[in-house]
Amino acid sequence: QKEVEQNSGPLSVPEGAxxxxxxTYSDRGSQSFFWYRQYSGKSPELIxxxxxxxxxxxxxxxxxxxxxxxYVSLLIRDSQPSDSATYLCAVNHNQGGxxxxxxxxxxxxxx
Amino acid sequence: xxxxxxxxxxxxxxxxxxxxxxxxxxxxxxxxxxxRQDPGLGLRLIYFSYDVKMKEKGDIPEGxxxxxxxxxxxxxxxxxxxxxxxxxxxxxxxxxDTGELFFGxxxxxxVL
Numbered sequence: 001q002k003e004v005e006q007n008s009g010p011l012s013v014p015e016g017a018x019x020x021x022x023x024t025y026s027d028r029g030s031q032s033f034f035w036y037r038q039y040s041g042k043s044p045e046l047i048x049x050x051x052x053x054x055x056x057x058x059x060x061x062x063x064x065x066x067x068x069x070x071y072v073s074l075l076i077r078d079s080q081p082s083d084s085a086t087y088l089c090a091v092n093h094n095q096g097g098x099x100x101x102x103x104x105x106x107x108x109x110x111x
Numbered sequence: 112x113x114x115x116x117x118x119x120x121x122x123x124x125x126x127x128x129x130x131x132x133x134x135x136x137x138x139x140x141x142x143x144x145x146x147r148q149d150p151g152l153g154l155r156l157i158y159f160s161y162d163v164k165m166k167e168k169g170d171i172p173e174g175x176x177x178x179x180x181x182x183x184x185x186x187x188x189x190x191x192x193x194x195x196x197x198x199x200x201x202x203x204x205x206x207x208d209t210g211e212l213f214f215g216x217x218x219x220x221x222v223l
Contacts, residue, residue: 032210043201043214044154051210088154090212096161097142097205097212098169103153 003027004091006102014110019076021105023089026070033065033072034099036088044088048074079109113138115204117215124222130189132218134202142205143185144212145169145177147198154201160185192222 004025013019021035032051036044050056050063050072062075072091076083086106090099118133136143144159146169156169158177166177174196178186189196202215 034210034212043217046211046213049210092210097144097203097207097210098156098159099212101154103151 003100004089004102006087006089006105008103009106010108011105012108012110013079015079015081017079017109019079019083019107019109021074021076021087021089021107022071023073023102024071025089025091025100027091027093028067028070030067030091030093032092033063034090034092035061035063035072035074036090036101037083038086038088038104040085076107079107081109081111083107084109113140113204113206113211113213115202115213115215117200117202117218119218120216122218122220124192124220126193126222128192128222130192130220132187132189132200132202132220134185134187134215135183136185136204136213137183138204138206139182140204140206141182142207143179144203144205145175145185145187146201146203147171148201148217149198157187157200189220192220194222196220197222 035048038044048063050065056063060077064073086104088104089102114137145157146154160179176188200218
């Protein structure tokens, strides 16, 4: 079983819709969780992190964490074509920065 | 934010050549990482370092070595490049107070 799993996609949503990206992880000791966005040919950039159960909102983005079920999700409201990218979920066990990444979900937002 | 700079964006090397990929961060952070990224395989950790002169193997260290002589600089070395090391290489620095990992722009290496 992979440590961090994501659906590879592609996930296609129309412009203005809500995009929902999901991630599950295997290690119950995981302490912090991150969502990175990666445009084609570019390096990953951090868009959200979450440490506690519940929701965390930042503009159009909401991260949701459920440690009991071992999943973390990212919601993108009012999706725009510029949101089209690959979204990487990452998990940190030991706070030292050694993140475990999922393979990423490709999101396509159609005008 | 942390600025992470990788010296070369694109490199083309021949099989058997020695390759140096350099990475510099500007925020005096101890923890630095080298990943490679391949289609279908995601990001895989090659080596990391938590301090000067310190290095630890990641998940795929074979064929690679690293050097950390100064805190701000973390270099990845391919002693004898092979075609299966053609990849995108990403350096990252970790900001301890926020738990954020910042990436450089990446070095795309092609080994012929």
